[in-house]
Amino acid sequence: MSENDTVTMKPASEDEVREALYDVVDPELGIDVVNLGLIYGIHIDDSNIATLDMTLTSAACPLTDVIEDQAKSATDGLVSELKINWVWMPPWGPDKITDDGREQLRALGFNV
Secondary structure (H helix, E strand, O other): OOOOHHOOOOOOHHHHHHHHHHOEEEEOOOOEOOOOOOEEEEEEEEOOEEEEEOOOOOOOOOOOHHHHHHHHHHHHOOOOOEEEEEEEOOOOOHHOOHHHHHHHHOOOOOOO
């Protein structure tokens, strides 16, 4: 490899990170965090470090670590690091669920 062959990894896009997060499933509801509307924002800096503004269906959710681990695994290789900024405002509500998420919940027997 010559000097001119150096590989520069450009930062991932928000869409690429969002796409990867479809693999992160809320263990209680069985629906991914994107369709549940839990991702409030995705920020990627020049060092390819992604920070998610993310919430949970409840501030008392005991599965924060599980979801965080899944998110880090889902974005491994896409970003150099993933950080989660847990936010509680505005509070999550069923109005944040996407149409696809509503269909998935109905298929599981939820009335949404």
